[in-house]
Amino acid sequence: MDAREIEIDSNLLQARIETLGKIGRREDNGLYRLVYTPEWAEAVDLVEGWLQQESLRTWRDAAGNLWGRLEGTEAGPVVATGSHIDTVPRGGAYDGALGVHAGLAAIRALAKTFGQPRRSIDLLVVCDEEGSRFRSDFLGSAAVAGSFAEDLGLLRDADGVSAAEAMRAAGLEPARFGEARRDDIAAWLELHIEQGGTLESEGLDAGVVHTITGHRIVRVTVEGRQDHAGTTPMDVRRDAMAGAAEMIQQAIGVAESLGRPAVCTAGWIEVRPGAANVVPGVVRFTLDMREADPLRLAELSGGVDLALGNVARRRELQVATEDLMFRRPVPLDADLQALLARHAEALGLRWRSMPSMAGHDSEVMAPRWPSGMVFVPSHDGRSHTPEEYTPIEQVLPGVRVLAAALWELAYP
Amino acid sequence: MDAREIEIDSNLLQARIETLGKIGRREDNGLYRLVYTPEWAEAVDLVEGWLQQESLRTWRDAAGNLWGRLEGTEAGPVVATGSHIDTVPRGGAYDGALGVHAGLAAIRALAKTFGQPRRSIDLLVVCDEEGSRFRSDFLGSAAVAGSFAEDLGLLRDADGVSAAEAMRAAGLEPARFGEARRDDIAAWLELHIEQGGTLESEGLDAGVVHTITGHRIVRVTVEGRQDHAGTTPMDVRRDAMAGAAEMIQQAIGVAESLGRPAVCTAGWIEVRPGAANVVPGVVRFTLDMREADPLRLAELSGGVDLALGNVARRRELQVATEDLMFRRPVPLDADLQALLARHAEALGLRWRSMPSMAGHDSEVMAPRWPSGMVFVPSHDGRSHTPEEYTPIEQVLPGVRVLAAALWELAYP
Numbered sequence: 091m092d093a094r095e096i097e098i099d100s101n102l103l104q105a106r107i108e109t110l111g112k113i114g115r116r117e118d119n120g121l122y123r124l125v126y127t128p129e130w131a132e133a134v135d136l137v138e139g140w141l142q143q144e145s146l147r148t149w150r151d152a153a154g155n156l157w158g159r160l161e162g163t164e165a166g167p168v169v170a171t172g173s174h175i176d177t178v179p180r181g182g183a184y185d186g187a188l189g190v191h192a193g194l195a196a197i198r199a200l201a202k203t204f205g206q207p208r209r210s211i212d213l214l215v216v217c218d219e220e221g222s223r224f225r226s227d228f229l230g231s232a233a234v235a236g237s238f239a240e241d242l243g244l245l246r247d248a249d250g251v252s253a254a255e256a257m258r259a260a261g262l263e264p265a266r267f268g269e270a271r272r273d274d275i276a277a278w279l280e281l282h283i284e285q286g287g288t289l290e291s292e293g294l295d296a297g298v299v300h301t302i303t304g305h306r307i308v309r310v311t312v313e314g315r316q317d318h319a320g321t322t323p324m325d326v327r328r329d330a331m332a333g334a335a336e337m338i339q340q341a342i343g344v345a346e347s348l349g350r351p352a353v354c355t356a357g358w359i360e361v362r363p364g365a366a367n368v369v370p371g372v373v374r375f376t377l378d379m380r381e382a383d384p385l386r387l388a389e390l391s392g393g394v395d396l397a398l399g400n401v402a403r404r405r406e407l408q409v410a411t412e413d414l415m416f417r418r419p420v421p422l423d424a425d426l427q428a429l430l431a432r433h434a435e436a437l438g439l440r441w442r443s444m445p446s447m448a449g450h451d452s453e454v455m456a457p458r459w460p461s462g463m464v465f466v467p468s469h470d471g472r473s474h475t476p477e478e479y480t481p482i483e484q485v486l487p488g489v490r491v492l493a494a495a496l497w498e499l500a501y502p
Numbered sequence: 503m504d505a506r507e508i509e510i511d512s513n514l515l516q517a518r519i520e521t522l523g524k525i526g527r528r529e530d531n532g533l534y535r536l537v538y539t540p541e542w543a544e545a546v547d548l549v550e551g552w553l554q555q556e557s558l559r560t561w562r563d564a565a566g567n568l569w570g571r572l573e574g575t576e577a578g579p580v581v582a583t584g585s586h587i588d589t590v591p592r593g594g595a596y597d598g599a600l601g602v603h604a605g606l607a608a609i610r611a612l613a614k615t616f617g618q619p620r621r622s623i624d625l626l627v628v629c630d631e632e633g634s635r636f637r638s639d640f641l642g643s644a645a646v647a648g649s650f651a652e653d654l655g656l657l658r659d660a661d662g663v664s665a666a667e668a669m670r671a672a673g674l675e676p677a678r679f680g681e682a683r684r685d686d687i688a689a690w691l692e693l694h695i696e697q698g699g700t701l702e703s704e705g706l707d708a709g710v711v712h713t714i715t716g717h718r719i720v721r722v723t724v725e726g727r728q729d730h731a732g733t734t735p736m737d738v739r740r741d742a743m744a745g746a747a748e749m750i751q752q753a754i755g756v757a758e759s760l761g762r763p764a765v766c767t768a769g770w771i772e773v774r775p776g777a778a779n780v781v782p783g784v785v786r787f788t789l790d791m792r793e794a795d796p797l798r799l800a801e802l803s804g805g806v807d808l809a810l811g812n813v814a815r816r817r818e819l820q821v822a823t824e825d826l827m828f829r830r831p832v833p834l835d836a837d838l839q840a841l842l843a844r845h846a847e848a849l850g851l852r853w854r855s856m857p858s859m860a861g862h863d864s865e866v867m868a869p870r871w872p873s874g875m876v877f878v879p880s881h882d883g884r885s886h887t888p889e890e891y892t893p894i895e896q897v898l899p900g901v902r903v904l905a906a907a908l909w910e911l912a913y914p
Contacts, residue, residue: 284733285730285732285733286730286732286733286734286735287733287734287738288733288735303732305732307778307779317883318697318698318859318860318883318885318886319765319767319769319790319792320697320698320715320717320765320790320792320859320860320861321696321697321698321699321700321858321859321860321880321883321885322698322699322765322883323698323700323762323763323765324754324757324758324761324762324764324765324766325758325761325762326699326703329754329767331750331767331768331769331771332750332751332754332768334747335746335747335748335750335751335754335768336747336751338743338744338747339744339747339748339751342736342741342744342747345736346736346737349736349737350735350736350737351735352736353731353732353734353735353736354736355731355741355743355778355779355780355781355782356743356744356747356782357731357743357773357776357777357778357779357780357781357782358773358776358777358778359743359771359773361768361769361770361771364769364770365769365770366719366767366769366770366788366790366826367719367767367769367790368767368769368886369767369769370767370768370769376778378731378732378778378779380731380732414778447730447732447733448730448732448733449732468733471729471730471733471734473730473733474730474780
């Protein structure tokens with residue numbers, strides 16, 4: 091098989107990106123396709139129609155994921171691909187959706203060029219990856235992997251609606267959620283936008299992901315003593331903000347000195363009482379730390395904890411950290427990495443091996459079955475915004491790699 | 503005259519502190535006596551009754567200040583004392599009110615001991631110093647000094663009521679505001695709690711204020727670029743929070759290295775968009791800088807500006823500062839300082855010369871006529887809280903100094 095023979099209909103792909111990119115669009119130009127909402131359901135219905143146009147057999151699972159199958163000649167484990175169709179609030183048309191478009195375009199091309207595969211190829215349209223409505227990250231893929239551990243009755247959206255209630259409103263029965271689990275997936279491949287600017291800045295066509303980053307988020311509470319901002323000399327203050335500023339600077343410094351891909355972000359901060367002329371008594375802030383290598387993640391995390399304690403001791407402050415998230419780095423399957431790399435080479439692409447510094451459905455799939463990811467460039471590294479964009483000519487190379495890899499897994 | 507002969511009725515003084523300390527008290531135990539409110543009016547009525555009990559002739563001026571006069575034998579300029587009766591929201595019984603109590607106790611004692619003075623002694627009960635309702639700091643004393651420059655129709659409280667409307671509701675005519683100006687004050691003396699812990703920690707009875715601090719408040723806006731907290735490497739970020747944290751640390755460092763009494767406080771901060779997993783695009787924070795010496799204030803202020811610019815340049819951020827307040831240091835009258843100091847010595851007090859690091863009515867009075875201030879200790883340095891407190895035995899020495907100084911200015 092010469093992967094260059096696989097013909098992707100780029101006009102159709104572009105048209106479908108644009109059509110789906112209108113579903114859930116609001117006046118601020120952003121997409122709002124939060125799981126189990128009417129906009130989300132409209133998008134799933136639209137895509138199901140496309141799957142049926144391509145002669146895939148479709149069904150919805152108990153979690154609300156949409157599946158479409160290109161039937162193989164043999165029974166047994168299937169090859170699966172896809173990504174998620176939900177968006178963050180005010181999201182864009184590429185994050186998640188492009189993996190659905192790419193999978194469908196690849197399956198369409200394989201069927202047209204090579205006919206029926208030996209193994210069935212399943213396209214998975216994940217219902218909820220962002221978790222924006224219920225803080226239920228990876229709900230859809232975790233349902234498939236059988237690893238969803240939250241109580242659907244307790245997860246609630248901003249209006250107090252539980253995930254279980256929302257499922258019922260969308261025609262799903264939460265008690266049957268566990269039935270979404272699959273045990274017959276031989277391999278999982280996902281195409282996604284990079285969401286960063288590395289591929290674009292390095293002039294590359296594609297990335298083959300080796301690891302999905304480890305990720306720790308802590309909420310730090312610094313307690314000092316509220317005082318008058320004029321009459322309390324600096325040398326007797328226990329200024330929570332003075333401490334927090336040093337802590338943030340040092341935490342960021344730990345990531346800066348570790349170097350790529352380590353990152354540390356203080357994205358949220360709150361000061362009490364919050365008046366210009368009062369020395370703050372309490373400051374709370376978050377630190378989001380990520381690193382793909384487990385040892386370096388431990389170094390980043392430990393270095394930050396050490397800095398927090400040192401600053402607190404020196405300034406006579408109390409500091410407490412509450413872990414909001416901890417995910418260890420998830421390595422992707424080495425054989426699938428080699429497979430994707432081989433086809434990228436065969437296609438004459440400029441590509442690199444790289445970590446994913448954002449979370450993806452693939453990190454939930456990887457512990458259950460061999461999983462691989464292909465990145466395509468993100469223009470200006472933007473994502474989670476209506477401006478996220480990848481020109482079609484930068485989408486196609488990744489789709490070709492995906493199609494070639496699906497061929498190798500499903501046809502011979 | 504031997505100041506030790508002046509007998510202050512400490513039981514009456516204590517009782518009046520407690521009685522006035524109940525007016526405007528809410529369930530949170532704090533006092534809410536914002537200018538022109540019913541609670542404020544109740545407090546002014548109560549104090550006017552006390553003034554009349556002490557045979558002072560009372561009147562209200564056009565701004566709503568209450569005056570009481572111990573008539574002198576001669577016409578001509580008067581000696582005035584007092585402080586403000588309004589409180590911050592959830593304030594205490596000492597900030598401001600103690601200067602009214604002290605002035606009344608001193609005048610009462612002088613009249614009882616020495617009879618009628620040569621010069622009239624006026625007690626001023628300032629209607630609004632905190633400015634908590636209308637952001638109208640020093641409204642009452644500025645009316646007396648003739649320096650109030652705001653438009654009463656434009657100043658509005660949180661409910662949208664203008665100061666002019668509030669005055670009318672309190673029975674005052676805003677068009678006549680200018681009539682509150684006095685041109686016949688020979689000297690002004692004010693007793694106030696220190697609002698800091700210096701006197702208490704040094705075991706002193708009183709402070710004689712040499713300068714009321716200079717004061718600059720700026721709102722700093724740091725603009726960087728909003729980015730994904732995972733996929734944007736540290737070395738290409740323009741993280742507004744990373745910059746703000748360094749700026750705050752360095753600004754505080756400038757004050758720390760200048761040493762007492764320089765202070766710098768970052769009391770308020772806001773980050774946009776404010777999500778744990780998004781690199782902040784914009785951070786805003788305030789810096790409150792104070793220093794009593796004009797050259798050192800310039801050094802503090804300039805050092806901070808320099809640090810902001812340096813951090814912004816290095817991190818490729820935009821920084822803008824908006825000045826919310828600038829007040830130059832106000833030196834108090836040297837002769838009155840010497841007078842107060844002489845009587846503190848004569849009374850055998852442990853006292854010191856010190857700056858005031860908070861603002862006071864005296865800074866508005868000082869440009870118009872010789873003005874002096876006496877500080878008494880604040881327990882734990884607390885103020886602007888229901889917990890502010892000075893035990894009566896730490897109030898009395900300051901009242902005796904005030905009485906002796908009033909005697910010297912008004913009697914011989």
